[in-house]
Amino acid sequence: MAANAAGAGGPSVPRATTNGAASSATASQSTGGPNPGIGQASNLNNIVIEYLSKKGYTKTEATLRAESAAHEADGRPISTKTEDLSGAKYRQGFETLRRWVEDNLDIYKPDLRRMFWPIFVYSFLNLVSDDQQKESKLFLHSFKAQFETEHVDDLRALESISLPDHVATNDTAKIYRGAKYRLSISSVAFYNLIRFLEEKEKEGGNVLVGVIQNHLNVNTIERGNDSQFALAQVLNRAKANEDFPAEDEGIPGHNPGSANTSRAAGDSVLTRLKLGPMPMEEDLRNDVHAELEDEDAKNPPAEGQPSLVSHFEDRIKREESEDAPTRNELQMPSSIARDVAMEVQKIKEDRDRFKIETRTGGVGPGVSVTMFTFHNTYDSVNCLDFSEDNLLVAAGMSESYVRVWSLDGKPLPSLVEGQQPSASRRLIGHSGPVYAVSFSPATASNDSTGVFTGPKYLLSSSADTTVRLWSMDTWGCLVVYKGHNHPVWDVTWGPFGLYFLTGSHDKTARLWRTDHIADLRMFVGHDKDVDTVAFHPNGAYVFSGSADRIVRMWLVSSGSPVRMFTGHTGNITSMACSPGGKVLASADDAGTIILWDLALGRLRKRMRGHARGGIWSVTWSVESNILVSGGADGTVRVWDVDPPEPAKENGALGQGRVVAEGGTGQKIDGNSQIQTVAGAGKKKGKDVVVTADQISAFPTKKSPVYKCRFTRQNLVIAGGAYFPQ
Template identity: 45%
Template sequence: MSDKQPPILPAYRGYLSPAQNSALGFAPQTPNPNPPSDNVPALVTDYLLKKGYRRTEEIFRQEVKDIDENGKPRENGDGVAPGKSFPAGKYLAAFKHFDVWVQGGLEVYKFELAKFLWPLFIYSYLRLIKQGSSAHAEEFMKELRGRFEKSHPDEVKTLATITLPQHVREDTLAKAYLENQYSVPLSKSLAATLFSFLERDFDQGGGLIIDLINQHIHVESVDRGPIEPFSFEAIYRRSRQQELDEVDIQEGIPGLSAHSGLMNRTLLDEKASLKLGPLPMEPELRDDVVAELEEEDKLNPPRDGFPTLVDEFNTMNPVKKESVDTPQRSEIPYPPSRARDVVMEMQKTRENRDRFKVEPRNGAQGAGITVHMWTFHNHLGAISCMDFSKDQNYVAVGTTDSYIRVWSVDGRALKSLLPTDTTNTNNRKLIGHSGPVYSIAFSDAITNLDRDIYEGMPNPDSKPDTRPSLLLSCSFDGQVRLWSLDVWSCLCIYKGHDGPVYSLSWSPHGHYFVTGGWDKTVRVWGQDHSSALRLLVGHDTAISKVAWHPNGSYVFSASDEIDKSIRMWAVANGECVRIFNGHVEFISALECAPNGKILASADIAGNIMIWDLEKGTRIKRCRGHGRGGIWSLSFCVESTVLASAGQDCTVRLWDVEMPPEGRAVNQQDGDNINAAGQGDGKQAGQTQSASAAGTGKKKGKEVMITPDQISAFPTKKTSVKKVQFTRMNLVLAGGCYQPETQDAGR
């Protein structure tokens, strides 16, 4: 049947409203004051179907389903008049028309223009619901939700539950958007292009989008070139060591990230409080450790002024009744304890008692912390990552040449348990990856006891081995590999990430580990499972760093490039419980304090942010490193001092508890600058084990140094890749010797 226009029907023309007449192409007529039926649209659709005008009937039905008997948009169920009177069916078409224009434009403009898509989506949907156009709202959500489910998963889920006008008034998310304007920074030159297009295509949806922008979106005009990760403007700013405009940080709704789709305010209101206390020890393990420590105290009584090992253990692991601040062991299952765990807990107690105590800052004097620096030569720029074992016996590096090399720190030969392996060397090479290695991590370890607490056993080798036995690595090839340090070979390959895997970390209690990669996902794995146990999705861009909370109940992830947010995830249920925004550069390091209350993050601009986990807010920003990247962070046992390792060839110590302040000083490359901004070498009471500072004359560069910097330990020509506080509060640092770092400035 041909889809020709129906003839004019005088008998029905009087039954239609002016809007309905217009929808059918009829000339405006005065309505019949006595229509034969109140269900006029049904009569028309029946006639059209009877005559075979199916396509016309479908269009007519779409046009009139949200129009009342007077030809006006229906009021919502609460009698509240709707917003702008645009046909409900036009919202989807307008969005698609605008999206096609954005995607078909120049690459340099896409990044900024695409920022309008999310607010247009959410405001269009809320307006449709608010005016009672539920059928069109459902179609709008069904067609477009897939575009935003990865970048705004929580908001899309919430929006899908808003189906009635009263929901719009009651829902927290809807109120946050409707009571505030969504801020979008836009280059001045691009703003003219945008509104020129909207005015030109006014009838194709431009008018509707202009109305949405006028009512709900604040366009912040910025005098700059187009912004995107590799645009001329971005490259120019990096070369001039400039940060992004403040307006970029304010993008979105106040208190709501433009990219994350989560509000800390909402999380704090709706989620249960965080459980940041230590994980209770397994009762059987606790009893075994206490019994052995009592025997140890009898054999080796403590020195005067020192507590017994049993007292120290009870202080470290107090017996608490069920508390809201303490996670339960049943939430995350762990393998049963072994004899090795008893020995390790005993040694951890001993080291905690005998450690160097980091005292609070006293005037101009900082903590007298020793830094021991390891420098790698002849690497030809191939070292991409580094890690020290927690017993300080091993150091390993990953390379861009796809292999891993492990050394013994004391120079002793690395033995193998394989009888056929008679290699007698102090280093081993692990080969298996097919791309650059981005991150490596040793399993937990500690120096063994001097005596065998299990002596008398039939097996003469019954003394538990507390060396690190496993090494994890991840690579550009998308694989995560588990290596045995007993037989020096790969035990298992974990596959699941789509693309490169950039970061990984062991759980504080072993068995589990977390990874983050290019596919924007964070995955939690069990050592004995080939597939991930948790898939954490929410970041807009690739994951640059991951870290664990000390109690093993939470993981942290940082996203690079556009997103630049940090998320805190609950391992037990996979929910995002906190989100931290503030970085405007690539986030290069993450570390949670041993007390479990604060988080430190660093970026390639030399900024260190300290965050309050419970409140979800930033405490302060520490500055002192030059640009180029802060590649590693580590807290002391007391959580009062933070060590950082930088591309600027320094290791720096920071007072975590000092309030945020700052002033600029003229920092000379190679000088050791303390918190007062004086280049007078290390502070009183401190030991510097790093290479001596350079003596050549360098051109000074003004760098903001905040007073909470305790001291800086410069190397001569070694960029520092890794810094790590030991359980005895000694700082280990490692880096790569790069002559060109200093020679280039001469």
């Protein structure tokens, strides 16, 4: 009965205690109201523990003692100092690791530095998961600066995480916590790292060892004589301050360069690329050498100018690379007389080109642009392309035809009898708007050989789902290529004039060969339209840019994906690979240009300056150090690919400054300051950020720029249609 009475007023367990204790507890419970006093919870715990001890419930007693020790007298959890110390250990351990790596031998630094990013990410996520808000925020802001260039998108996502619930809902956090970060480094560097962290256990080394064990999948590689980890290779990279190629690095499908989304442990994330120039056929090389000797004999070089033969030999030496694909991989046909004449002309143009150097004393190179504007088109021009001999321009029209003009105003030649001489031709055959045109590779005419080296063909793609091949001799359609089942947004020739590439609304890019009626390769992987396509200069790889905001790189010989680049915030509208073959430039309709390092599979940097609406064309200088772009905002902009390090102002280089969209021109002076001339009497638009990479901007009056192209002599030509609002 006493037990039941106690149960009505509070806990039933005081039955085993003395009557005085039980009465005191019950009276306190009944008079204390719903909020017991400070010492009451502690007294009740002691009473219960005594009861459990006398009854022999040892396990229950131990559990209650442990739980009681973690609470204040009023029942609130105790904020112990051990948690704060464990949080501080992450910060202390990471700083200790960073100092040790920077003081290490140069041959190990590139390997060890690659450990920083995954350890940083998982340490931060562990701190947030442990609900250590203060320490997690301090850890993030203490070390994020060293990763801002390479991992800007992931950092932006991590900065929004502050609570344990965020770790479970944030997409980036789920990617990292849902898979182990894969890394391949030399065994010596890794074993030295683990030994160092174990020695620094009290300085936070133990928590970093836990991060490596729980969240990293480290593949240790022995150095071999023929591998990237050979001692000679490591020393050379250390001298050049270069990193290792990111082979097997990252989380499959998330690493910016990863094209392989398989989670199998044996799969490679980043395929080693062959980015060197395609070697010249031996017979072609000998024929070109002989022709150049004859040219030098007829027209000796000017004083101080190298001969054509010596310039050709120097280029061959520069282009010799172990990283080059073979001609057999692409099944290239044997060379003909036209190939010899084209190579001879290319050597002439390359030797006599206007050489563009990088910035000197903060002043950018003097790049000028020749702009061709089409009037009275009434918004019917969809696309433009210039021939590589700089004599023709073609436009794809919304009225389903292609029109070709002579840039010098001379009548276009024709092999068909009875055709009237004209400075333009209409090519009729499509049954839908024409969205892309592309001239076959060509060079300026070479009078000494007497061989025609101008463009022989023109490709056009249309909303009618077909691609057509047009003859520049007869001005008629030769072939209709069918394979896509939706509109074809883009088409472009390969560098050797045999293969071409298309991108379509059916979410595929396709590789074609002019002498085959069906496509050779279908590149499938994008979730939305493939809006733009491009070739690598050596012809061994192709690129596809999509409305899913992803750029993919594919191997031509097998059709397999080798890179996937994510980071655009708008639909990708234009791409171009540098002549050196190392960097890809991609542009979007949000006004951003991103440069990608192909070998490392990483974002190199962003450049901003165009307004929204689409950057429709990008092109590289011969030296691969200057980029030119044009787009819907009616400007042609010149960009320095490698800006000088000292040019920093108001923060990190490349952040840019805000200028008014209504400006009529921007330029950068010797101190990398951006100047803007305000528009007159117009409603002010949204502000546009112009990064310090921009060298100059050439505004048109009201002409969106459809195409811009560097010639082989480093001159820029651009084209657009007058479009009054």
